[in-house]
Amino acid sequence: MQMKPQSMLFTIYGEYVRHYGNEVWIGSLTRLLGEFGMTEQAVRAAISRMQRQGWLVSRKIGNRSYYSMSPRGQKRLDEAAKRIYPRQAEGWNQRWCMISYNIPEERRHLRDQFRKELSFLGFGLLTNSTWFSPNDLAEQVKELTETYAITQHVELFTAAHIGWSEPQQLVAKCWDLEGINASYRAFIETYRPQLQALQPAQDLPDNRCFVEKTQLVHEYRKFLFIDPDLPEELLPELWLGREADNLFSALYTLLDPGAKRFFETMYESAPLG
Structure with a gap:
Protein backbone atom coordinates (compact mmCIF):
# COMPACT_ATOMS: atom_id res chain seq x y z
CA MET A 1 0.00 0.00 0.00
CA LYS A 75 -11.52 23.83 8.40
CA ARG A 76 -10.57 21.12 5.95
CA LEU A 77 -10.13 18.60 8.77
CA ASP A 78 -13.44 19.60 10.36
CA GLU A 79 -15.24 19.15 7.06
CA ALA A 80 -13.63 15.75 6.51
CA ALA A 81 -14.51 14.60 10.03
CA LYS A 82 -18.20 15.38 9.43
CA ARG A 83 -18.27 13.04 6.44
CA ILE A 84 -15.83 10.24 7.13
CA TYR A 85 -17.56 8.69 10.14
CA PRO A 86 -20.94 6.95 9.79
CA ARG A 87 -23.87 9.05 10.98
CA GLN A 88 -27.65 9.03 10.99
CA ALA A 89 -28.90 9.90 7.52
CA GLU A 90 -31.38 12.76 7.24
CA GLY A 91 -34.33 12.81 4.85
CA TRP A 92 -33.93 14.78 1.64
CA ASN A 93 -36.03 17.97 1.34
CA GLN A 94 -36.17 17.76 -2.50
CA ARG A 95 -34.06 20.92 -2.84
CA TRP A 96 -30.78 21.37 -4.67
CA CYS A 97 -27.87 23.64 -3.80
CA MET A 98 -26.65 25.13 -7.09
CA ILE A 99 -23.64 27.25 -8.04
CA SER A 100 -22.91 29.11 -11.25
CA TYR A 101 -19.69 31.03 -11.80
CA ASN A 102 -17.80 32.99 -14.42
CA ILE A 103 -14.28 33.45 -13.07
CA PRO A 104 -11.99 35.39 -15.45
CA GLU A 105 -9.17 33.60 -17.26
CA GLU A 106 -6.56 35.72 -15.49
CA ARG A 107 -7.73 34.17 -12.23
CA ARG A 108 -7.63 30.65 -13.61
CA HIS A 109 -5.59 29.32 -10.66
CA LEU A 110 -8.41 30.35 -8.30
CA ARG A 111 -11.01 28.85 -10.62
CA ASP A 112 -9.16 25.53 -10.65
CA GLN A 113 -8.81 25.54 -6.86
CA PHE A 114 -12.48 26.46 -6.45
CA ARG A 115 -13.48 23.48 -8.62
CA LYS A 116 -11.37 21.14 -6.48
CA GLU A 117 -12.98 22.48 -3.32
CA LEU A 118 -16.49 22.05 -4.76
CA SER A 119 -15.70 18.47 -5.71
CA PHE A 120 -14.36 17.79 -2.20
CA LEU A 121 -17.59 19.14 -0.70
CA GLY A 122 -19.58 16.71 -2.86
CA PHE A 123 -20.80 18.89 -5.72
CA GLY A 124 -21.29 17.44 -9.19
CA LEU A 125 -20.88 19.24 -12.52
CA LEU A 126 -24.31 19.55 -14.13
CA THR A 127 -23.34 21.76 -17.06
CA ASN A 128 -20.29 23.89 -17.84
CA SER A 129 -19.59 26.08 -14.77
CA THR A 130 -22.81 24.94 -13.05
CA TRP A 131 -22.45 22.62 -10.06
CA PHE A 132 -25.12 21.15 -7.84
CA SER A 133 -25.69 18.99 -4.77
CA PRO A 134 -28.79 17.65 -2.99
CA ASN A 135 -27.16 18.61 0.31
CA ASP A 136 -27.41 22.05 1.92
CA LEU A 137 -23.84 23.31 1.49
CA ALA A 138 -24.58 27.00 1.09
CA GLU A 139 -22.59 28.14 4.14
CA GLN A 140 -19.51 26.17 3.07
CA VAL A 141 -19.70 27.70 -0.40
CA LYS A 142 -20.07 31.21 1.01
CA GLU A 143 -16.93 30.68 3.08
CA LEU A 144 -15.05 29.44 0.00
CA THR A 145 -16.04 32.35 -2.20
CA GLU A 146 -15.08 34.82 0.52
CA THR A 147 -11.77 33.05 1.17
CA TYR A 148 -10.83 33.17 -2.51
CA ALA A 149 -12.31 36.70 -2.96
CA ILE A 150 -14.48 35.61 -5.90
CA THR A 151 -17.94 36.52 -4.59
CA GLN A 152 -18.46 38.89 -7.55
CA HIS A 153 -18.02 35.96 -9.95
CA VAL A 154 -20.24 33.38 -8.23
CA GLU A 155 -24.01 32.98 -7.86
CA LEU A 156 -25.48 30.59 -5.29
CA PHE A 157 -29.03 29.18 -5.39
CA THR A 158 -31.32 26.88 -3.47
CA ALA A 159 -33.47 25.41 -6.23
CA ALA A 160 -36.42 23.11 -6.87
CA HIS A 161 -36.21 20.90 -9.97
CA ILE A 162 -39.47 20.82 -11.98
CA GLY A 163 -38.44 19.00 -15.18
CA TRP A 164 -37.67 16.94 -16.95
CA SER A 165 -35.31 14.28 -15.64
CA GLU A 166 -36.04 12.22 -12.56
CA PRO A 167 -33.76 13.03 -9.58
CA GLN A 168 -31.95 9.69 -9.98
CA GLN A 169 -31.32 10.54 -13.64
CA LEU A 170 -29.82 13.89 -12.68
CA VAL A 171 -27.56 12.15 -10.20
CA ALA A 172 -26.47 9.62 -12.82
CA LYS A 173 -25.43 12.47 -15.12
CA CYS A 174 -23.15 14.00 -12.51
CA TRP A 175 -21.62 11.10 -10.61
CA ASP A 176 -20.27 7.70 -11.61
CA LEU A 177 -22.15 5.69 -8.99
CA GLU A 178 -21.10 2.38 -10.55
CA GLY A 179 -17.47 3.42 -10.28
CA ILE A 180 -17.92 4.51 -6.67
CA ASN A 181 -19.63 1.22 -5.86
CA ALA A 182 -16.69 -0.63 -7.41
CA SER A 183 -14.30 1.30 -5.15
CA TYR A 184 -16.39 0.38 -2.11
CA ARG A 185 -16.34 -3.26 -3.22
CA ALA A 186 -12.53 -3.18 -3.40
CA PHE A 187 -12.38 -1.63 0.08
CA ILE A 188 -14.65 -4.34 1.48
CA GLU A 189 -12.68 -7.14 -0.15
CA THR A 190 -9.46 -5.72 1.29
CA TYR A 191 -10.60 -5.12 4.86
CA ARG A 192 -13.22 -7.81 5.54
CA PRO A 193 -10.51 -10.50 5.99
CA GLN A 194 -8.66 -8.19 8.39
CA LEU A 195 -11.79 -7.75 10.51
CA GLN A 196 -12.38 -11.50 10.56
CA ALA A 197 -8.77 -12.09 11.64
CA LEU A 198 -9.11 -9.60 14.50
CA GLN A 199 -12.47 -10.81 15.76
CA PRO A 200 -11.02 -13.54 18.02
CA ALA A 201 -9.41 -12.29 21.23
CA GLN A 202 -5.93 -11.44 20.09
CA ASP A 203 -3.14 -9.26 21.41
CA LEU A 204 -2.04 -6.97 18.62
CA PRO A 205 0.90 -4.73 19.62
CA ASP A 206 -0.01 -1.08 20.01
CA ASN A 207 2.31 0.01 17.20
CA ARG A 208 0.57 -2.44 14.85
CA CYS A 209 -2.81 -1.12 15.95
CA PHE A 210 -1.55 2.38 15.13
CA VAL A 211 -0.33 1.36 11.67
CA GLU A 212 -3.41 -0.69 10.80
CA LYS A 213 -5.90 1.90 12.05
CA THR A 214 -4.11 4.81 10.39
CA GLN A 215 -3.96 2.95 7.08
CA LEU A 216 -7.65 2.13 7.44
CA VAL A 217 -8.59 5.78 7.98
CA HIS A 218 -6.20 6.86 5.23
CA GLU A 219 -7.86 4.54 2.71
CA TYR A 220 -11.36 5.47 3.82
CA ARG A 221 -10.57 9.20 3.50
CA LYS A 222 -10.23 8.67 -0.26
CA PHE A 223 -14.00 8.32 -0.51
CA LEU A 224 -14.30 11.98 0.47
CA PHE A 225 -13.03 12.80 -3.00
CA ILE A 226 -15.32 10.48 -4.96
CA ASP A 227 -18.50 9.89 -2.91
CA PRO A 228 -20.84 12.93 -2.96
CA ASP A 229 -22.64 11.75 0.20
CA LEU A 230 -26.03 11.53 -1.50
CA PRO A 231 -29.27 11.23 0.50
CA GLU A 232 -30.71 7.71 0.81
CA GLU A 233 -33.50 8.54 -1.65
CA LEU A 234 -31.03 9.16 -4.47
CA LEU A 235 -28.85 6.08 -4.04
CA PRO A 236 -29.18 2.93 -6.14
CA GLU A 237 -30.84 -0.08 -4.51
CA LEU A 238 -27.51 -1.89 -4.28
CA TRP A 239 -25.21 0.62 -2.58
CA LEU A 240 -22.08 -0.85 -1.03
CA GLY A 241 -21.30 2.33 0.86
CA ARG A 242 -23.52 1.09 3.71
CA GLU A 243 -21.58 -2.16 4.07
CA ALA A 244 -18.27 -0.29 3.83
CA ASP A 245 -19.43 2.11 6.57
CA ASN A 246 -20.24 -0.78 8.89
CA LEU A 247 -16.96 -2.55 8.15
CA PHE A 248 -14.96 0.63 8.73
CA SER A 249 -16.73 1.30 12.03
CA ALA A 250 -16.22 -2.24 13.35
CA LEU A 251 -12.53 -2.40 12.45
CA TYR A 252 -11.90 1.14 13.71
CA THR A 253 -13.43 0.22 17.09
CA LEU A 254 -11.13 -2.78 17.47
CA LEU A 255 -7.93 -0.90 16.56
CA ASP A 256 -8.59 2.48 18.17
CA PRO A 257 -7.55 1.85 21.81
CA GLY A 258 -4.11 0.44 20.98
CA ALA A 259 -3.53 3.04 18.25
CA LYS A 260 -4.20 5.88 20.69
CA ARG A 261 -1.89 4.38 23.30
CA PHE A 262 0.94 4.19 20.79
CA PHE A 263 0.35 7.73 19.53
CA GLU A 264 0.50 9.04 23.09
CA THR A 265 3.91 7.43 23.61
CA MET A 266 5.26 9.24 20.52
CA TYR A 267 3.44 12.56 20.88
CA GLU A 268 5.26 15.60 22.26
CA SER A 269 3.61 19.01 22.41
CA ALA A 270 5.21 22.38 23.05
CA PRO A 271 6.15 23.02 26.71
CA LEU A 272 3.77 25.19 28.69
CA GLY A 273 4.81 28.65 29.76
Whole structure:
Protein backbone atom coordinates (compact mmCIF):
# COMPACT_ATOMS: atom_id res chain seq x y z
CA MET A 1 0.00 0.00 0.00
CA GLN A 2 1.79 3.11 -1.26
CA MET A 3 1.22 6.28 0.74
CA LYS A 4 2.50 9.79 0.18
CA PRO A 5 3.95 11.65 3.19
CA GLN A 6 1.82 14.77 2.66
CA SER A 7 -1.40 12.79 2.42
CA MET A 8 -0.43 10.77 5.50
CA LEU A 9 0.26 13.97 7.44
CA PHE A 10 -3.34 15.07 6.81
CA THR A 11 -4.48 11.72 8.18
CA ILE A 12 -2.22 11.97 11.26
CA TYR A 13 -3.40 15.50 12.04
CA GLY A 14 -7.05 14.70 11.37
CA GLU A 15 -7.15 11.45 13.31
CA TYR A 16 -4.81 12.23 16.21
CA VAL A 17 -3.11 15.63 16.55
CA ARG A 18 -6.31 17.69 16.32
CA HIS A 19 -7.55 15.90 19.46
CA TYR A 20 -4.34 16.65 21.40
CA GLY A 21 -4.13 20.43 21.10
CA ASN A 22 -3.49 20.61 17.32
CA GLU A 23 0.28 21.13 17.75
CA VAL A 24 3.09 18.58 17.68
CA TRP A 25 6.88 18.47 17.67
CA ILE A 26 8.36 17.65 14.28
CA GLY A 27 10.34 14.82 15.87
CA SER A 28 7.08 13.13 16.85
CA LEU A 29 5.85 13.37 13.27
CA THR A 30 9.00 11.82 11.83
CA ARG A 31 8.82 8.96 14.34
CA LEU A 32 5.14 8.33 13.68
CA LEU A 33 5.52 8.31 9.89
CA GLY A 34 8.64 6.22 10.29
CA GLU A 35 6.26 3.39 11.29
CA PHE A 36 5.17 3.39 7.63
CA GLY A 37 8.72 3.24 6.29
CA MET A 38 8.95 6.96 5.51
CA THR A 39 12.33 8.62 5.92
CA GLU A 40 12.87 11.71 8.05
CA GLN A 41 13.97 13.61 4.94
CA ALA A 42 10.75 12.76 3.10
CA VAL A 43 8.61 13.78 6.10
CA ARG A 44 10.44 17.09 6.56
CA ALA A 45 10.08 17.85 2.84
CA ALA A 46 6.33 17.17 3.01
CA ILE A 47 5.97 19.39 6.09
CA SER A 48 7.79 22.25 4.35
CA ARG A 49 5.56 21.84 1.30
CA MET A 50 2.39 21.91 3.40
CA GLN A 51 3.64 25.05 5.16
CA ARG A 52 4.24 26.79 1.81
CA GLN A 53 0.76 25.77 0.68
CA GLY A 54 -0.79 27.32 3.77
CA TRP A 55 -1.92 24.12 5.49
CA LEU A 56 0.57 24.22 8.41
CA VAL A 57 2.00 26.93 10.64
CA SER A 58 5.08 26.55 12.81
CA ARG A 59 6.74 28.06 15.84
CA LYS A 60 10.17 27.47 17.29
CA ILE A 61 10.89 27.00 20.98
CA GLY A 62 14.57 26.62 21.74
CA ASN A 63 15.98 24.36 19.06
CA ARG A 64 12.69 22.53 18.48
CA SER A 65 10.05 23.23 15.84
CA TYR A 66 6.35 22.62 16.48
CA TYR A 67 3.70 22.47 13.77
CA SER A 68 -0.04 22.97 13.87
CA MET A 69 -2.76 23.16 11.25
CA SER A 70 -3.54 26.64 9.99
CA PRO A 71 -7.16 27.89 10.25
CA ARG A 72 -7.59 26.81 6.63
CA GLY A 73 -6.23 23.36 7.44
CA GLN A 74 -8.46 23.03 10.51
CA LYS A 75 -11.52 23.83 8.40
CA ARG A 76 -10.57 21.12 5.95
CA LEU A 77 -10.13 18.60 8.77
CA ASP A 78 -13.44 19.60 10.36
CA GLU A 79 -15.24 19.15 7.06
CA ALA A 80 -13.63 15.75 6.51
CA ALA A 81 -14.51 14.60 10.03
CA LYS A 82 -18.20 15.38 9.43
CA ARG A 83 -18.27 13.04 6.44
CA ILE A 84 -15.83 10.24 7.13
CA TYR A 85 -17.56 8.69 10.14
CA PRO A 86 -20.94 6.95 9.79
CA ARG A 87 -23.87 9.05 10.98
CA GLN A 88 -27.65 9.03 10.99
CA ALA A 89 -28.90 9.90 7.52
CA GLU A 90 -31.38 12.76 7.24
CA GLY A 91 -34.33 12.81 4.85
CA TRP A 92 -33.93 14.78 1.64
CA ASN A 93 -36.03 17.97 1.34
CA GLN A 94 -36.17 17.76 -2.50
CA ARG A 95 -34.06 20.92 -2.84
CA TRP A 96 -30.78 21.37 -4.67
CA CYS A 97 -27.87 23.64 -3.80
CA MET A 98 -26.65 25.13 -7.09
CA ILE A 99 -23.64 27.25 -8.04
CA SER A 100 -22.91 29.11 -11.25
CA TYR A 101 -19.69 31.03 -11.80
CA ASN A 102 -17.80 32.99 -14.42
CA ILE A 103 -14.28 33.45 -13.07
CA PRO A 104 -11.99 35.39 -15.45
CA GLU A 105 -9.17 33.60 -17.26
CA GLU A 106 -6.56 35.72 -15.49
CA ARG A 107 -7.73 34.17 -12.23
CA ARG A 108 -7.63 30.65 -13.61
CA HIS A 109 -5.59 29.32 -10.66
CA LEU A 110 -8.41 30.35 -8.30
CA ARG A 111 -11.01 28.85 -10.62
CA ASP A 112 -9.16 25.53 -10.65
CA GLN A 113 -8.81 25.54 -6.86
CA PHE A 114 -12.48 26.46 -6.45
CA ARG A 115 -13.48 23.48 -8.62
CA LYS A 116 -11.37 21.14 -6.48
CA GLU A 117 -12.98 22.48 -3.32
CA LEU A 118 -16.49 22.05 -4.76
CA SER A 119 -15.70 18.47 -5.71
CA PHE A 120 -14.36 17.79 -2.20
CA LEU A 121 -17.59 19.14 -0.70
CA GLY A 122 -19.58 16.71 -2.86
CA PHE A 123 -20.80 18.89 -5.72
CA GLY A 124 -21.29 17.44 -9.19
CA LEU A 125 -20.88 19.24 -12.52
CA LEU A 126 -24.31 19.55 -14.13
CA THR A 127 -23.34 21.76 -17.06
CA ASN A 128 -20.29 23.89 -17.84
CA SER A 129 -19.59 26.08 -14.77
CA THR A 130 -22.81 24.94 -13.05
CA TRP A 131 -22.45 22.62 -10.06
CA PHE A 132 -25.12 21.15 -7.84
CA SER A 133 -25.69 18.99 -4.77
CA PRO A 134 -28.79 17.65 -2.99
CA ASN A 135 -27.16 18.61 0.31
CA ASP A 136 -27.41 22.05 1.92
CA LEU A 137 -23.84 23.31 1.49
CA ALA A 138 -24.58 27.00 1.09
CA GLU A 139 -22.59 28.14 4.14
CA GLN A 140 -19.51 26.17 3.07
CA VAL A 141 -19.70 27.70 -0.40
CA LYS A 142 -20.07 31.21 1.01
CA GLU A 143 -16.93 30.68 3.08
CA LEU A 144 -15.05 29.44 0.00
CA THR A 145 -16.04 32.35 -2.20
CA GLU A 146 -15.08 34.82 0.52
CA THR A 147 -11.77 33.05 1.17
CA TYR A 148 -10.83 33.17 -2.51
CA ALA A 149 -12.31 36.70 -2.96
CA ILE A 150 -14.48 35.61 -5.90
CA THR A 151 -17.94 36.52 -4.59
CA GLN A 152 -18.46 38.89 -7.55
CA HIS A 153 -18.02 35.96 -9.95
CA VAL A 154 -20.24 33.38 -8.23
CA GLU A 155 -24.01 32.98 -7.86
CA LEU A 156 -25.48 30.59 -5.29
CA PHE A 157 -29.03 29.18 -5.39
CA THR A 158 -31.32 26.88 -3.47
CA ALA A 159 -33.47 25.41 -6.23
CA ALA A 160 -36.42 23.11 -6.87
CA HIS A 161 -36.21 20.90 -9.97
CA ILE A 162 -39.47 20.82 -11.98
CA GLY A 163 -38.44 19.00 -15.18
CA TRP A 164 -37.67 16.94 -16.95
CA SER A 165 -35.31 14.28 -15.64
CA GLU A 166 -36.04 12.22 -12.56
CA PRO A 167 -33.76 13.03 -9.58
CA GLN A 168 -31.95 9.69 -9.98
CA GLN A 169 -31.32 10.54 -13.64
CA LEU A 170 -29.82 13.89 -12.68
CA VAL A 171 -27.56 12.15 -10.20
CA ALA A 172 -26.47 9.62 -12.82
CA LYS A 173 -25.43 12.47 -15.12
CA CYS A 174 -23.15 14.00 -12.51
CA TRP A 175 -21.62 11.10 -10.61
CA ASP A 176 -20.27 7.70 -11.61
CA LEU A 177 -22.15 5.69 -8.99
CA GLU A 178 -21.10 2.38 -10.55
CA GLY A 179 -17.47 3.42 -10.28
CA ILE A 180 -17.92 4.51 -6.67
CA ASN A 181 -19.63 1.22 -5.86
CA ALA A 182 -16.69 -0.63 -7.41
CA SER A 183 -14.30 1.30 -5.15
CA TYR A 184 -16.39 0.38 -2.11
CA ARG A 185 -16.34 -3.26 -3.22
CA ALA A 186 -12.53 -3.18 -3.40
CA PHE A 187 -12.38 -1.63 0.08
CA ILE A 188 -14.65 -4.34 1.48
CA GLU A 189 -12.68 -7.14 -0.15
CA THR A 190 -9.46 -5.72 1.29
CA TYR A 191 -10.60 -5.12 4.86
CA ARG A 192 -13.22 -7.81 5.54
CA PRO A 193 -10.51 -10.50 5.99
CA GLN A 194 -8.66 -8.19 8.39
CA LEU A 195 -11.79 -7.75 10.51
CA GLN A 196 -12.38 -11.50 10.56
CA ALA A 197 -8.77 -12.09 11.64
CA LEU A 198 -9.11 -9.60 14.50
CA GLN A 199 -12.47 -10.81 15.76
CA PRO A 200 -11.02 -13.54 18.02
CA ALA A 201 -9.41 -12.29 21.23
CA GLN A 202 -5.93 -11.44 20.09
CA ASP A 203 -3.14 -9.26 21.41
CA LEU A 204 -2.04 -6.97 18.62
CA PRO A 205 0.90 -4.73 19.62
CA ASP A 206 -0.01 -1.08 20.01
CA ASN A 207 2.31 0.01 17.20
CA ARG A 208 0.57 -2.44 14.85
CA CYS A 209 -2.81 -1.12 15.95
CA PHE A 210 -1.55 2.38 15.13
CA VAL A 211 -0.33 1.36 11.67
CA GLU A 212 -3.41 -0.69 10.80
CA LYS A 213 -5.90 1.90 12.05
CA THR A 214 -4.11 4.81 10.39
CA GLN A 215 -3.96 2.95 7.08
CA LEU A 216 -7.65 2.13 7.44
CA VAL A 217 -8.59 5.78 7.98
CA HIS A 218 -6.20 6.86 5.23
CA GLU A 219 -7.86 4.54 2.71
CA TYR A 220 -11.36 5.47 3.82
CA ARG A 221 -10.57 9.20 3.50
CA LYS A 222 -10.23 8.67 -0.26
CA PHE A 223 -14.00 8.32 -0.51
CA LEU A 224 -14.30 11.98 0.47
CA PHE A 225 -13.03 12.80 -3.00
CA ILE A 226 -15.32 10.48 -4.96
CA ASP A 227 -18.50 9.89 -2.91
CA PRO A 228 -20.84 12.93 -2.96
CA ASP A 229 -22.64 11.75 0.20
CA LEU A 230 -26.03 11.53 -1.50
CA PRO A 231 -29.27 11.23 0.50
CA GLU A 232 -30.71 7.71 0.81
CA GLU A 233 -33.50 8.54 -1.65
CA LEU A 234 -31.03 9.16 -4.47
CA LEU A 235 -28.85 6.08 -4.04
CA PRO A 236 -29.18 2.93 -6.14
CA GLU A 237 -30.84 -0.08 -4.51
CA LEU A 238 -27.51 -1.89 -4.28
CA TRP A 239 -25.21 0.62 -2.58
CA LEU A 240 -22.08 -0.85 -1.03
CA GLY A 241 -21.30 2.33 0.86
CA ARG A 242 -23.52 1.09 3.71
CA GLU A 243 -21.58 -2.16 4.07
CA ALA A 244 -18.27 -0.29 3.83
CA ASP A 245 -19.43 2.11 6.57
CA ASN A 246 -20.24 -0.78 8.89
CA LEU A 247 -16.96 -2.55 8.15
CA PHE A 248 -14.96 0.63 8.73
CA SER A 249 -16.73 1.30 12.03
CA ALA A 250 -16.22 -2.24 13.35
CA LEU A 251 -12.53 -2.40 12.45
CA TYR A 252 -11.90 1.14 13.71
CA THR A 253 -13.43 0.22 17.09
CA LEU A 254 -11.13 -2.78 17.47
CA LEU A 255 -7.93 -0.90 16.56
CA ASP A 256 -8.59 2.48 18.17
CA PRO A 257 -7.55 1.85 21.81
CA GLY A 258 -4.11 0.44 20.98
CA ALA A 259 -3.53 3.04 18.25
CA LYS A 260 -4.20 5.88 20.69
CA ARG A 261 -1.89 4.38 23.30
CA PHE A 262 0.94 4.19 20.79
CA PHE A 263 0.35 7.73 19.53
CA GLU A 264 0.50 9.04 23.09
CA THR A 265 3.91 7.43 23.61
CA MET A 266 5.26 9.24 20.52
CA TYR A 267 3.44 12.56 20.88
CA GLU A 268 5.26 15.60 22.26
CA SER A 269 3.61 19.01 22.41
CA ALA A 270 5.21 22.38 23.05
CA PRO A 271 6.15 23.02 26.71
CA LEU A 272 3.77 25.19 28.69
CA GLY A 273 4.81 28.65 29.76
